[in-house]
Amino acid sequence: MTIKDKIILWYLKKIYLPKREMFYYPGFIMENLGTKNIYLREIAIPEDLIINIENKIQEKIAYEIGKKFGWYYAFSSKLPRINEIEKKKFLEYANFLVKYMESVSYGKNLKEKIDYDKKVFHLFADEYIVCKNNGKGYIFGSGGIAGIWAYVTNDKTIEGIQIKCVGKGNKKCEFICAPFEFLKEKGYKPIRYIELEENEIINKEYSEINKIRSAVWAKQSLKSLIDSKIIKYQFGNLIYKNEKFCLVDSLLMYLIEDNIKKIKNCEKILWDCSFDFGRKLVRLFNIENVEKFIQDLFPALGFGDIFIKKEKNKYQIFIRCFPWNKYEIEFIIFRGILSGLLSEFYNKKILLKLIRKKINSEDGFSILIGN
């Protein structure tokens, strides 16, 4: 690593990131985008869950989720596009972005190589998030990177492939993102996905519904969990024992569910993966009171303010200030994880259904789930 690279990384980790991430409020994790007062609602999502989802759904679907996510993330972040700035600035910005990805622990020792005129982006990594474990990595890897590159180059035909992967036994992970035709000429078989819109997701409605409101029930923020050393925070990653939670835009949860909606069996797969992760949490943490555990952990992970009412074996779980997005989803991931947790803890099936969802000024976006 050159000295300049080291300085950039130091700057990102010490100065830039702490200012961007806001995690002092129970129920909320926010990321400030750039200089404007625009905040993204983030959640901490277990890496293990993404690994399992990718292992079980078709690669094409995982890739599409990733590309859409990368595209909208770049869009919301207002990343500069190729036609808006001069070449030198564009390349500098791309380099900064790669350093940023490294600083939030997406990969180790990231390096990029860019062919500006052909719009080819090469990324090399000693290892990369998710794919190092499953040899796939479509959501954060090939798909996600392609989405960002497609946005900044203003070219929806950009697709991404991973040509080497630590998870497949190679020494490094290597990605190429380039126009579809270019990749085909080189003999690769990229997935094609161009249904990306120039839509503003972070608008007035988003900001109003997702804005920080004082918690009524939640006591723990991510900050307090980190301070009490329950969870270790390492540059964008939360680590508990060996379990890693990645801080991501909550849009990802919506895109995963929205994209699998119409595909046979996918909702069941997503539910099972989430349910299994919930069960795993019981084995991982030393839980004495599962209801308290849920009310402490999930607000700190950014899922809102949670109240649990239990009468005999009937649960009503009310979550206010749940991260909102315009996509209509059934909250399979969230309900699945909580159902798995309760079921494993009590050693009987407790399946939480969606009872209702609502938006108002007091609670922001709220959902009620129960069995």
Ligand SMILES: [Zn+2]
């Ligand atoms: Zn890889």
